[in-house]
Every structure is written in C-alpha cells, then in structure tokens.
Amino acid sequence: MITVTNFSKQYKGFTAVKDLSFSVEPGQILGLLGPNGAGKTTTLRTLCGIIPPTSGRLLIAGHDIAEAPIAAKQNIGYIPDDPRLFDTMTVWEHLAFTAAAYKVADFEESAEALLMSFELTHKRDTLVHNLSRGMRQKVAIACAFLHDPKVILFDEPLTGLDPQGIRGIKQAIRERAQAGAAIIISSHLLSLFEDLCTHIMVLNLGECRLFGTMGSVLSEFGQNDDSSALEEAYFTITQNKEMDQA
C-alpha cells in the first residue's frame, strides 16, 4: 500500500532524509520513532504531497506521489501535528468541505457516525476557532477518516487530547487498520507504539537505524526492570550514533 524506495530529501544543502526505503502493507501500523530533527515529519509530509522528494519513489496505493499526485492523494488521510483548520467554518462544514474535495457523494451518514465516535456531535455547529486543541485534533482526524482512505498518516496524533480522547483515537486507529488501511504514526510517545504498532522504524539524522516488526524489536532488545524494550532500543540506537559522532 505504501512503498518508499531510496527516498532522499534535501533542503538547501542539508539532508533531512537520506536513502530511505520501506513498505507498509494493508492492516499494518508502522511507528516512526526518532529524536527531534530525525526526518519523521519530512517523511510524512513528502508522502502526502506537501513537499516534493529530492530523489526516490514514493508509491501510495500504486500511485507515485510525485507523478500522479491527484490519484495518490485520493487515497491518503493526513493528520498533522498542529491541525490548522478554517476558523470561519463550523465542525460540520469541515466535513462537508472534505466530502466535496474528495468527492464523497453521500457523506452525511458517515459524518454523523464520525462525529458521534469522536464525541463531537454537540459541537457540530461550533466555529472551530472556539474549540480546544484536543477538539480541533479530533475534527482533523474525523475529516481525514471521512473518505475512508487506504493510507493514513498521523503526526503526533495524541497531542492535546484528554485520556478519554486518547483511548478513542487509539481504538479508531486499530479499527482502521483492521479494515485494511496502511497506517504510519510519528510520535515521541513510546507507549503509543507499544500499544498499537505492528512495525517500528527508528530514524536518526535522516537515516533509518532500525526497521522491523514490533516482535523482532522486542525480542532483540529484551526488557529490563527499568525500561521497556522499545525504550531500550531507542536509546541504544540514538545514543550509539551520537557517541560515534562524538
């Protein structure tokens, strides 16, 4: 569903991502892990067509994001870390806008169901600038789910959410994966990956340091009394690199 081959991205001489290759199949949830500036957000933003790749191929449901952007984007749902909504539109109007943009014919029923599942029904006619950050995040996720995308990209999906909201979003992500969507989550919350992800990729300084199934990572790094296996893997990989550089 998502196939990335030799993807690199450079900004005016600075390499944000270097020669990245991986794939995510339907039903899989890939966790992108790495310190700040590792290239996680750049990878997600390139995958959904916000920024062009410098080199490499990025296929979404068989469509190259650089060569056939419209067909590729039709299959993507993207939730940025800081959802910027249209402040003069209500929650419902955001769903109506998304339905028209993605050509979803009879969206009302799905929209109602999404509002209900994210506990936004009573906020239907609220102008979004009056919503809390967590609520805005929920609106962005509802919009991203409306056209039933085959690929869903989350950048820090749990920021600003209350415990109830976190549980709801985790459940929604699981359900989407079970329904056959390929999902990538970028986050700093290791517990989120342990709860949800089937695969893990650790990025550092734009390069892939580790890519594998959650099971293989857990078995490779084991678990001690102080920290989880994923935490162990993360610090081992990122600190080794820093020590090498030093």
Next chain:
Amino acid sequence: MDQALFRLLMMRMRGGFRLRLMQLTSLRGLLFFLAFFGIIWLLVATSGASSDMGAMSDAALNRQTLSAQISTFMPISMLAMSLLTVALTTGPTFHFSPAEINFLYTGPFHRRDLIIYKFSAYVAGATLSSALIAVLAQGQTGSALSAFFASLLTIIFVQLNSAVIVMAAQTLEGSRLARIRYPVIVLFFAAAAASIVYAWTVPDRSLFDLLSAFRHSWIGTIILIPYIVFAELFVSSSLPQQAFWACIALLINTALLRAIIVLDARTTDRALSENARASNRWERVKQGGSYWATQRAEVRSIRRSPTWGGLGPIAWRQALNVARNSLKVVVVFVGIATCAGPLVAAVGIPLSDPRVLTVIYTFFGFILPRTLVCDFRGDLSRMEIYKTLPIAPWRICAGQLVVQVLVTYVIALPLIVSIIVFEKGSVTSGALVLAAFALPLIVLIYTVENTIHLLFPKKLVPMGRADFEFLGRSLVEFIAKTIVVLAAAAASAAVGYFTLTAFGTSLALPVLASWITLTLIVLLTVVMMQYAFRRFAMAETVD
C-alpha cells in the same frame, strides 16, 4: 513611571531596534529597506523640485492656499474621526498584549503606572511616525522640526481623544445617556448626506464650500475648538506662534491623559475583556482574517459544499470566510463605492481627471487587496491542507480567486453605476464597457497579487510600527502590480487601436478585440499563478 516598567520599555525598544537591524542583515531585508527609503526620497525630491520650478511668489501663494485649507478642513476631518470612534466604540483604549496582561497585571504595579507605560510606548511609536511625516510635510510647514512637533502632538491627541471618548462611552454604558448615541450618529450622517445632496443640486456651491462655511461659522468654531488648536499648530508661520499653539496642544493632551487615568478606574473589567477580544482579533488578522470577524461561537452550518470539479469546495470555503469574516467590510466598501459618484460630482471634478483615476486605482489596487483578503494570502498557515487535497492545482487557484474577484466586482459595480449616474455627459454603453473591462482587470490584480505571494510568501501584518521591510515590500509589490496592469492595459488598448484603424467603422469590434486581449493576458497570469502554487513548498519557503 515605575522603574521596572521604564526598564521594560527601554528593553523592548532596544529589542525592536535589534530586530530592524537583523532585517537589514539579509539581502531581501536590505533591498526592501532601501526601496522604501528610495521611494520616500523620490517623493520628497519630486515635491521639492515641483515647488522650485514655480516662481517664488507662486510657491508662497501655494503655501498660503494650503495653510488656509489645512486651517479649514483639518479640524473637520479630526471631528469626523472622533465621531467614527464613537460610532464604532470597540476595542480597548490601550491595548495590552496577553504577555503584558500575564506579567504586568499580576505584578506590583498601579494601574496608573501601566497606563503611563503604555502611553510612553505609544509616544515612542508616534515619534517615529512623526519623523517620517516631517520629512514629507516640511515643505508645507516651513521646517522639518515644526512639522515633527506638530505631527507628534497631533498623533498623540488623536489617540488620547479616541481613548477618552471610548472610555466615556464605556462608563456611560447602561445609562440613559448611552441610548442617544445611535440617534446622534444617525442625525450626523443624515446631515452629511443632506449637505452632499444640497451641494450636488446647487451648481455654484460645492461640498467644500459648505464645509468651509461651517468651519468659519460661530457654532462651527465652538464645536471644533480643540481640533482648531492642532490645525493652527501646523500652519503657524513664526516660532512664537508655534510655541504658543504647541503649549496649548500640550495642555490639552495632558488633560486628556489625566481624564484617561480617572476614567480607567471605572472601566478596568471592561478593559480586560476588550483586551482579550482585541488579542484574539489580532491573532485572526495575522492569519488573514478580518478585524471585524464574527464573535459568535456557533452558527447554523451549511449542510453541503458544491463540488464543481474540485473548484467548488475552495470557493465555498472562501465564500463562508467573507460571509463570517468580512461582510461588514464589504458593506462599508459598497457604501463608499456608491457614494463616490455623488461625492465626485459635489466636489466638481470630472471622472477623467487623473487624480480621480489615481484614487480609484489606489483603492482597488492597494487598499482593497490589503483590507479584504479571501484568497491564498490569508491561508499561509493552511497551505498544507491545499497541498494534500486531491484537486488539480489550477482548480485550487481558480477556486481561491472566484470569491475574491466576485466580491471586488460587487464593490466595483456600484462605483461604476454611481459615477455614470452623476457624471455629466456619460452614456449607458460607457458603463457597460467599464463593467466588462473591470472584471478581467480585477482578476489580473488578484492573480498578480497571489502569484507574488506564493513565490515570496510574507506575513500579512507588519511587525510593529517601523517594519521598513514590510513597508518597502508593500510598495515594491504595488509598483510591480501597477506595471503589469499598465502593460496589460496598454497591450489591450494597442490591439483595440489596431482593430479600429484596420477595420473600424464602429467601436464595437475594437472594444471586443481589446477585451479579448486583456482576458487572454489574464489567463496567462492564472497559468503563472498555478506554477507558483505548484512551486510553493511550506518547509522550504516559510521561516
């Protein structure tokens, strides 16, 4: 003022100065800075040269005439501004930012100290504005120093006077006196409308004659007394005279500041809520919204958005933006446009006069695009959304332009109609031609505006009063846009002229050829805009 507040003020001024210096360290910042001051210098040099070209007696005569005009009309303009402040009565009198409220409201400071701190910050900003005005106005006032002091005292007066009026209105809110506010405003506007109609119907009396008569009547003098002081300050010809009027102006400003400190105790709660409201509004202005946007939390949702091949949702979003963000602005501009015809007729200047044409072009090419924003320029922070949509770039661009162009056209049409109705010797066919050409010209203005914005993204509001990079950039953009519009108009006119000389018996064919040429040029600029949108990459172009 409290020592800590004084220190804060100094540090903030130093920070502002450092920021300007940092702007100069980049090539772009330096170029826009030079462009801004280059244009100012050009304006000063041109006005100096034009006054040198005439005979000395002519220059003296011009200055005398100008002084008479300032003396007559400046007090009236200042009164009108004050009345407008009463009509709007919105926003805090002294705006404290959220950071200032968090740090200073909770600090060990008296309210009086906070007011004086804010007033001092305002005076510092006004000093800079006055220095700029002084450079431009020194020819009229005699010396740069006198122009500077006159401007400074007047700008401070305008701020203090507005603050006192607003605070007095807030203090009186809920009382019987507050109820007469709107009837008084209606009465004033009725009187203004009656004066315009009278000036229009009586051939030998223009609107300016009526205003002049009012200013020099005994009742006009009594009403305008505080404002006359500042007009006299501008037109004083000798130093003693200037010192005399400056002292009176200083006394008026001190009295107003004292009144503000007294009134502030009665309006503290209101000031806090108004500050929060103003901060929210400025945040929205920075995002491309309007200062007058709806304050409501909930509205009735529109159930569906049109598709129109991908163009619909974008246009729909912008239509909602105008309806909820800028409707009041549109209504005001339609009102101004409708009044333009009678006003021009009352003043007695024909439409073909270059001054009228310049004002109209400046309005549509500079003021309106900066005041009414419902296209890419207001969506800089939301470009990610557009980039992820499965819609072709040209459709997104067209969708962004539709509402902006239509709203501007809705403002242009009453202007055309009012001018044609009130202009002597005009014909309906002329109005139709103007209406036909207005549409592609408006598309051209906004396509160029958006293309420049997409290629060189910028913030919508300046960073403080002395953001010379912002000012320079605005002027350079306006000049670039004017060059494109003039080139398109010239090409269109040339094709029309060629058609007339080659085939012409009637004007219909040349006009049509001219219009088609202009439309084709506009389509080319839309292609350019599409290129700019495709090229736009958030992470690479936004700091």
